[in-house]
Amino acid sequence: MTLPNRSKIEAKGVSVFYGDNQAIRDVSLNIDQDRVTAFIGPSGCGKSTFLRTLNRMNDTIAGARVEGEIRLDGDDIYASGMDVVELRARVGMVFQKPNPFPKSIYENVAYGARIHGLARSREALDAVVEQALTRAGLWNEVKDRLKDSGTALSGGQQQRLCIARAIAVDPEVILMDEPCSALDPIATARIEELIHELRGRYAIAIVTHNMQQAARVSQVTAFFHMGQLVEHGDTAQLFTSPREERTKDYITGRYG
Numbered sequence: 001m002t003l004p005n006r007s008k009i010e011a012k013g014v015s016v017f018y019g020d021n022q023a024i025r026d027v028s029l030n031i032d033q034d035r036v037t038a039f040i041g042p043s044g045c046g047k048s049t050f051l052r053t054l055n056r057m058n059d060t061i062a063g064a065r066v067e068g069e070i071r072l073d074g075d076d077i078y079a080s081g082m083d084v085v086e087l088r089a090r091v092g093m094v095f096q097k098p099n100p101f102p103k104s105i106y107e108n109v110a111y112g113a114r115i116h117g118l119a120r121s122r123e124a125l126d127a128v129v130e131q132a133l134t135r136a137g138l139w140n141e142v143k144d145r146l147k148d149s150g151t152a153l154s155g156g157q158q159q160r161l162c163i164a165r166a167i168a169v170d171p172e173v174i175l176m177d178e179p180c181s182a183l184d185p186i187a188t189a190r191i192e193e194l195i196h197e198l199r200g201r202y203a204i205a206i207v208t209h210n211m212q213q214a215a216r217v218s219q220v221t222a223f224f225h226m227g228q229l230v231e232h233g234d235t236a237q238l239f240t241s242p243r244e245e246r247t248k249d250y251i252t253g254r255y256g
């Protein structure tokens, strides 16, 4: 049985400029609810830039300008009435380098939930923290040391803590920008396993420079080159019979 392809995010004709430099050129791409989308392509091709348009993180970069249209469940996220703080809770982000706050494990996860008013009592907050840590596959490792600093965890645990922090504010989409590039192979495998477990509950887009990882974790792959979306589609198809010459060159290692 094949899953219906429900689009969670629809990007149409998106261009991004840093001052005079155009980093993304007229990209149209949907992010599915049920299928993980991987962004691949050589360094500097615009993967992170495009990912950041999906929750308006480029707004925080001076001189960055976004054109085109991005809809989340049909709503234009660049509309003037859009609450960007709320948007970034709905579309959470996990970065390359794990970046826990210098606070306790508990506080790292509770912080956003409290700010967004997701728990009315201490018991409710405890439950949010436990659920987020459980979904991030970290609960059993930290349940007896919730007061320890988040920064004292291993790199892989820190990254799962950052995923728990994103999950705690009840997101609909999780964006990951090379979430394993600072991790060892075992911690990487744990995150990849987690992506499988989270699929379907959250729409997921992941940037990776590792093509094997894209093949393992995603069902849809989007290949970017010099700011353009060269091709995208079913992951297995893209890696075995790419339509475009540039894709073929990239996946066969002719440039990187």
Ligand SMILES: Nc1ncnc2c1ncn2[C@@H]1O[C@H](COP(=O)(O)OP(=O)(O)O)[C@@H](O)[C@H]1O
Pocket: 018, 023, 041, 042, 043, 044, 045, 046, 047, 048, 049, 050, 061
């Ligand atoms: N904050 C920024 N300010 C100015 N230019 C940027 C910024 N971030 C990225 N760029 C430029 O945009 C292009 C795409 O970069 P990026 O999105 O980081 O690519 P990737 O993630 O694929 O490596 C590059 O030319 C890069 O130099």
Ligand SMILES: [Mg+2]
Pocket: 047, 048, 049, 177, 207
């Ligand atoms: Mg990048």
